[in-house]
Amino acid sequence: MKPVIGITMGDAAGVGPEIIVKALLDKNVYEQSHPLVIGDAKILERARKIVGADVEIHPIQNVSDAKFSCGTIDCMDLDLLPVDLPFGEVSSAAGDAAFRFIEKSVELAQKGDIQAICTAPLNKEALHKGGHIFPGHTEILAELTGTKDFSMMLSSPKLKVIHLTTHVGLIKAIEMINPERTYTVVKLAHETLTRAGMKNPSIAVCGINPHAGENGLFGNGEEEEKLVPGIEKAKSEGINVSGPHPADTLFFRAARGDFDMVVACYHDQGHGPIKVLGLEAGVNITVGLKGGIIRTSVDHGTAFDIAGKNIADERSMLEAIRIAIELAPKDQK
Incomplete structure (x- = not known):
C-alpha cells in the first residue's frame, strides 16, 4: 500500500510552494506514494502559475477526498493567507500559517491519515513574529507530540x-x-x-x-x-x-x-x-517522535531572495519526499 506523505508548505513567502509544485510534477512520486500538500490552495495555485506547471490544484478538507493522481496536486486547504502575500518578506501571517500547517500534519499523522511528514522550510523570525517561539520544526514537532527523546538523522543515497x-x-x-x-x-x-x-x-x-x-x-x-x-x-x-x-x-x-x-x-x-556527498542530496530527518511519526525536510532555507522567480531547485524536496517514502511505516492498513 502506498504511504500518504503529508507535505507542509512552510513559509509561503519563500520558495516552499514553488519547490513543492515542481517536485510533484515528477510521476515517480505518485508511483511510490500518495502526496498530500498541507497548506493554502490559493498560494499553491500562485506557485503553479509562476513555474508554468500544467497541473490542477485540488483543494480538499478531508484526506478521503484526495485524488492522488499525477497531474493533480491535492491540497489540504487551511485558507490562512492573502493571495497577494509578498515574496521574500518576514510576515507574522506567514509565520503563523507555517505553524498551523505543521500542527495539521501532526493531527493527520496521529489519526493515521498520513504515514510521514515532509516539510518545506520555515523562517524562524516570521515564526516568532506569528507568536510561536520555537527554534524550528524539530522543537515544534516534539512539543506537539509530547516527545522528549528524539534525534536528528541525516540521509543521502x-x-x-x-x-x-x-x-x-x-x-x-x-x-x-x-x-x-x-x-x-x-x-x-x-x-x-x-x-x-x-x-x-x-x-x-x-x-x-x-x-x-x-x-x-x-x-x-x-x-x-x-x-x-x-x-x-x-x-x-x-x-x-x-x-x-x-x-x-x-x-x-x-x-x-x-x-x-x-x-x-x-x-x-x-x-x-x-x-560532502552533495547538499542537494542531503535530507534532515526527525526520529523518535511519539507515535512513530517520521518527519523529513529539505536541507535548505526559505531563500527569500529568489522566491517567486521560478529559479528554486526542487531536488532537495524530491529527495526529502523519497526518504519519507522509504522510512514511512510499512505496516499501515
Whole structure:
C-alpha cells in the first residue's frame, strides 16, 4: 500500500510552494506514494502559475477526498493567507500559517491519515513574529507530540547518520554524551529502520576521540565511559550494533555498504560526510517522535531572495519526499 506523505508548505513567502509544485510534477512520486500538500490552495495555485506547471490544484478538507493522481496536486486547504502575500518578506501571517500547517500534519499523522511528514522550510523570525517561539520544526514537532527523546538523522543515497548531540559547542557536546543517551539513540536508529521494513539493520557508533581513543592513547577514556555501556545495553536487547569505531574510516565503510546507519557523536562529525556527498542530496530527518511519526525536510532555507522567480531547485524536496517514502511505516492498513 502506498504511504500518504503529508507535505507542509512552510513559509509561503519563500520558495516552499514553488519547490513543492515542481517536485510533484515528477510521476515517480505518485508511483511510490500518495502526496498530500498541507497548506493554502490559493498560494499553491500562485506557485503553479509562476513555474508554468500544467497541473490542477485540488483543494480538499478531508484526506478521503484526495485524488492522488499525477497531474493533480491535492491540497489540504487551511485558507490562512492573502493571495497577494509578498515574496521574500518576514510576515507574522506567514509565520503563523507555517505553524498551523505543521500542527495539521501532526493531527493527520496521529489519526493515521498520513504515514510521514515532509516539510518545506520555515523562517524562524516570521515564526516568532506569528507568536510561536520555537527554534524550528524539530522543537515544534516534539512539543506537539509530547516527545522528549528524539534525534536528528541525516540521509543521502549512500549514507544515513543519526546524532547523539547536534546544535551545541563541542565541549558541551562531549559533556552531554552518556551511556543512556547512547543507548537511546541506537535504539531510535534501530526502531526507525525496522519500522521502515529493514530486517536486522546494522548500526555503527563513532568514537569521540581520534581512532576511537585507541585503547586509551587519545582522550581520557570517553569511549569506555560514555559509549560502550550504552552499546552493550543495546546489544543485550538483540540490536545489531557495533563500535566505537574510528570516525575517519567509519563513514567510508558505511558509504560502501558495510553498515545501514552511523551514530555520530556531535554535529560536524555527522554533518560533514553527508554534505560532502552533495547538499542537494542531503535530507534532515526527525526520529523518535511519539507515535512513530517520521518527519523529513529539505536541507535548505526559505531563500527569500529568489522566491517567486521560478529559479528554486526542487531536488532537495524530491529527495526529502523519497526518504519519507522509504522510512514511512510499512505496516499501515
